[in-house]
Amino acid sequence: MIVSTKGRYALRVMVSLALARDGEYIPLKQIAEEEQISRKYLEAIMTTLSKAGFVDAVHGKGGGYRLNRPTRDYTVGSILKLTEGGLATVSCTTQGPSACARATCCRTLPMWERLDKMIDDFFEGITLEDLLNEGQNG
Amino acid sequence: MIVSTKGRYALRVMVSLALARDGEYIPLKQIAEEEQISRKYLEAIMTTLSKAGFVDAVHGKGGGYRLNRPTRDYTVGSILKLTEGGLATVSCTTQGPSACARATCCRTLPMWERLDKMIDDFFEGITLEDLLNEGQNG
DNA sequence: CCCCTTACCTACTTTGTCAATAGGTAAAAG
């Protein structure tokens, strides 16, 4: 399972916000109900998106969340990397001190690296706008 | 993490067996030492490979495991699907009774399906023989 | 000033899977 609920929920929420009227703030409670996501769990996700500057957040009545850029400017990759903390498919490709000891001679490592690259390209090549044009109804 | 140690170990073991002399049986103990994999843990993996007919297994002295087809006939995908129990990246794409209730209208589902297809094609397009030609030494 | 709504923060619990371990039984060779 490469993508956990955190990243999947984040994507659905961003799509949800993209469907709102321009400039309108949507409260978390409403999103949670519409998307049938645990309210408390969603809080953590929204805070992450807010702190990273992906959405604007406003307190109090009439407040909530909204996008702050055109949908074309959000890639699926950027949202997933933020909420998932990266997209690596195997631990083998992590660099630095915790890198795999057999990296220099491993016959499978080049394959994992190509896979990571392919997946990164895939997600970076899809924007929120693209997602809006998918799905059958609603 | 799309691929756990089970699948990664399985791949390395298969590569290891591919390097053996034709027809020679390699005991599990030796593979575990060479690949620095827990012997007991590897037992479960080898039994899976054996029961699925991916390798021949012979008891007693001089026994062990060996491949039973040319390396060109093993795809990485087949090995991973067997040991990982599938390659789905998200739970969303599972069909049947446990399928996602929002499948018919979800704007992200088509993307997950394309991703799964892309990953499947990737792994099915690589064989053990391809892996033998990778890596820098030994 | 008070109340309500909202975002934001810290901590906890629950659940489940991965990775590994332990201790056996059964087959085959010498």
Added chain:
DNA sequence: CTTTTACCTATTGACAAAGTAGGTAAGGGG
């Protein structure tokens, strides 16, 4: 009949994912 090997069943420990609980702070409306 002993050694070497594969095979089987159960259990443990570690860890993260998923969700829960109970607060504090900011902002608008009366």
